[in-house]
Structures are given as C-alpha cells and as structure tokens.
Amino acid sequence: MQIRLSNTVNNLVESATIKMAQMARDFKSKGHDVISLSLGEPDFDTPGFIIDAAHEAMKSGYTHYTPVPGLVEFREAIVKKLKRDNNLDYDINQIVVSNGAKQCIYNIAQALLDKGDEVVIFAPYWVSYSAIVELTGAKVIGLNSEVQDDYKVTADQLKNALSDKTKFILFSSPCNPTGSVYTKEELGTFAKILEGYPDVLVVSDEIYEYIVFEGEHQSIAQFEQVKHRTIVVNGMSKGFAMTGWRLGYMAAPLPIAKACAKIQGQVTSGATSFGQKAAAIALLTESNEKAKMKAIFKNRRDLMLELMNGIPHMLLNIPNGAFYLFPDVSSAYGKSLNGKSINNSQDLAEALLSEEFVATVAGASFGNDNCIRISYATSENQLIEAAKRIRRFFEKLK
Ligand SMILES: Cc1ncc(COP(=O)(O)O)c(C=O)c1O
Known part of the structure; x- marks a missing residue:
C-alpha cells in the first residue's frame, strides 16, 4: 500500500x-x-508552590474535562493579571485558555484567515508563526530587520506593508529569536500607523513578558487606536518555567474569542484541569x-x-x-x-x-x-x- x-x-x-x-x-x-x-x-x-497547587487540585477532584475556553478560576486570574500587570481591562468571556500559546496562535489563524489574506509578520520571527499562517492558505508578508537596528521594524516598513488584504499583524515583544523588546514609544508609532487601517487586527505575543532586563514590558494593547482590535497572547511556559504544562491564553475581542473557542471545542477541548487550577495560583501569588x-x-x-x-x-x-x-x-x-x-x-x-x-x-x-x-x-x-x-x-x- x-x-x-x-x-x-x-x-x-x-x-x-x-x-x-x-x-x-x-x-x-x-x-x-x-x-x-x-x-x-x-x-x-516549575516553582514548588505551583507543583503543590497542582497536587492539591488533583486530590480535590480537578481531574475532569474543563470548559472549552478555560476554568472560570483561571480566566478570572488572567483578567486580574492583565489589569494588574498591563492595566488592560477584559471581561472573562474575552479570555480563551489553550494548550500553550502556540495553540492560541493556531486558533487565531484558523479563526481569521482565508486563502488570499495577508498577515504582516515582523522578522526575525518565532518559527511557528509562518507555518501556522501558511497552513490556512494566507500569505506571510515578512518585514525584515537587521542586527544594526536591534532587529526592530520601523513604522515606515509597517506602513508600506499594510494593504486591504492585511488581516492582522503579528509580532512578539520580547522577541524570540532576537531578544529585542519594543519600547512604549515604538509601539505607539505602530498604533498611530494602524489608525489609518481600521480593519487590521493586531496579534501581540507577550509570552516573554516577565523576562525583560531594562525598563518595563509594554503591550501595544494599551493604545486607544488599537485597544479594541488587539489580541494579546501570553502563557505560563516562559515566565513560570511551565513549558510542559501546555498552558497559554489569549485576550481578544469577543467575537474572536468565541470563534477560537469554537475551533478548540472541535479539536482539543479545554486545557488540563489541575494545570489550570495551579496556573491560576501561579498568576495570583506574590512570589519572587x-x-x-x-x-x-x-x-x-x-x-x-x-x-x-x-x-x-x-x-x-x-x-x-x-x-x-x-x-x-x-x-x-x-x-x-x-x-x-x-x-x-x-x-x-x-x-x-x-x-x-x-x-x-x-x-x-x-x-x-x-x-x-x-x-x-x-x-x-x-x-x-x-x-x-x-x-x-x-x-x-x-
Ligand atoms: C514567541 C513565542 N510565542 C509562543 C511560544 C509558544 O509557547 P507555548 O509553550 O505557550 O506554546 C513560544 C515558544 O517557544 C515563543 O517563543
């Protein structure tokens, strides 16, 4: 055969x-x-208190299927975290928990992209971005940046890449693979450019948020021009050393969150029960x-x-x-x-x-x-x- x-x-x-x-x-x-x-x-x-919390959760019955978009406790913790760390306001229904940030990005691509659409990706980019986008038949428009510029894309580059085919822009800050971190001012200039493209969404991958050495992590979602059309992607893997737990999340405009949950409901269902319970504690506990x-x-x-x-x-x-x-x-x-x-x-x-x-x-x-x-x-x-x-x-x- x-x-x-x-x-x-x-x-x-x-x-x-x-x-x-x-x-x-x-x-x-x-x-x-x-x-x-x-x-x-x-x-x-993974820090011990998070492992202990998972043990406790398992022992107290968190061993069943979970709601597709995530346990209420975890999504509530994410809403609090987004307010506390990023000053962003979300409703729990705008949060979708997935098996890693990778699945969040996959869900977003599946929910938004059709053949012929374009996605503007800041390069160098994380390996899976282009593969995930291309799986849908959409086209990647890569914006190059070089070492001399700290691998940062300029506002002019962004402007020149946007078109009426652009569905969303996608980047990570801090960036894998370059370690570059966009400043508030730099993100602000992107938001200004996007003002002229009201139908373009922003996918902001902030999974390395807690590993910024000088200054503070900034989210592009803070800017009025793009607040309502930004999808913040984040997760437990990098900041909490929880890669094997497979827990990521997104905060998105409601129709997008619903669409992503719909896809996930047919593919993997909700993420692990005890993991989410422990992750909620990880997000809410003050620890050094x-x-x-x-x-x-x-x-x-x-x-x-x-x-x-x-x-x-x-x-x-x-x-x-x-x-x-x-x-x-x-x-x-x-x-x-x-x-x-x-x-x-x-x-x-x-x-x-x-x-x-x-x-x-x-x-x-x-x-x-x-x-x-x-x-x-x-x-x-x-x-x-x-x-x-x-x-x-x-x-x-x-
Ligand atoms: C920029 C970026 N986004 C997302 C991910 C995926 O993380 P997760 O383990 O939550 O799927 C990674 C992992 O390497 C990454 O580097």
Missing part, C-alpha cells in the same frame, strides 16, 4: 528547533558531549520566583555577551529580553571547514554541531538566513564551555 499524505503536511516545514534538538540527541547517543543551545525553554523546574529566574537570565546574557566579544564573523545586538542571542554570522558564508563549505545559516548550524558539538538553530527558519539562534537557557558552566567551542569553530574557518 502506498500511503498518500496530504498536500498540507507535505508542504509544512518541520519545526527547525525540534529538528535541531533531534540532531543533537543523535550525536549525544553516539557518545559525543553535546551542548544544546537550541531549545526555547527555561532550564529551571519569576524575578529570581529573570536575574539569572540577565547574568547569563551579560556573561554570553562578554564571552562572544571578538569572535570573528559574529555581530550581536544587546538583547533586552527573553533568553536568546541572535548573532549575524553572514560574513562567515563562503568560508569552509574540513572541506565543507558554509553558505547559509543551516550549513553553519550543522557544521557547528558536527565539529564542536554545540547545537544552535539556523536563522533561516526565523526569517533571517544571516543569523543563528543561541539559547542561553542553560548553566553558566555549559555556557562557558560552549562559548569556547564557538570561538574555536569560527577561528578555524578558512
């Missing part, structure tokens, strides 16, 4: 981060000492765990910037958030190592892995082939060793 897969899946690109993690595991299983700087998750375990993790990430960022200093072919911005470096390494293209020539970011990431056993991710999958993504969500010792190997690798290129 010949198994015929759908065109949809045949056209879908494999997640580059997951692919690189698999390659790293393969080298590891062959006995190599691989340092993985490819994954997008905090290396910390988030701040502790942030301080560690900041120390590692500073350490990495110091260690990367002067490595040939490596141009860096100073990332103000998240836990990634996104160096431009394009001046190494055309060089070679042990007979293998390096002509793009995939060649470079693969050579770095096979030569020095350091796993990173090619920038091409984030919409910028000049770069590689280095995650510093690992211990200082690992980072010091990885940096040594990265330096040696670039110095060896001929």
